[in-house]
Amino acid sequence: MGVSIIFGILSIVVFTVATVMLINGKALDLVPGYSEMSKKEKENLDKKKFGRKLGIPMAVVDIAMIVLLSISLFSDSETLKSYAGYGMLVVLFVSLIIRDFTKFTDNGKRR
Numbered sequence: 286m287g288v289s290i291i292f293g294i295l296s297i298v299v300f301t302v303a304t305v306m307l308i309n310g311k312a313l314d315l316v317p318g319y320s321e322m323s324k325k326e327k328e329n330l331d332k333k334k335f336g337r338k339l340g341i342p343m344a345v346v347d348i349a350m351i352v353l354l355s356i357s358l359f360s361d362s363e364t365l366k367s368y369a370g371y372g373m374l375v376v377l378f379v380s381l382i383i384r385d386f387t388k389f390t391d392n393g394k395r396r
Contacts, residue, residue, distance in 0.1 A: 293354045293373050300380075301347050307340035309333070346380040 306312035310333035313319045322330070350373055357369035 289370055290354075290358065293350070293357070293370075296373070296377055297347065297350045297354060300343065300350065300377075304340050304343040304347055307336045307343060310336040312336075342383075343380065346376055349376050 303312060303315060307315070313332060313336060316339060319327075353369045353373045353376065357366045357373070360366050360369070
């Protein structure tokens with residue numbers, strides 16, 4: 286097993302755990318800007334709803350990573366394996382960039 290496969294498996298595990306925690310309303314400290322909110326703003330925020338809003342797109346990224354890793358593990362074509370490996374890196378970096386540019390909106394607030 287190559288280093289890239291091990292890195293891919295570890296990335297998927299870390300992202301999947303973070304996704305599950307976000308969907309359940311936990312680990313909101315991973316979201317940029319959440320730790321800078323005041324206590325009052327954090328109390329008014331519906332954590333489960335906000336976590337689901339961020340966690341569901343991450344679940345799509347997790348599924349894409351799993352598909353690409355499966356292709357790179359089980360494909361006989363070396364070209365397809367290399368494209369899947371590059372695809373995993375692109376998905377990983379794009380998802381990190383999107384996460385960093387996520388802004389808070391009023392959609393997650395309790396009414």
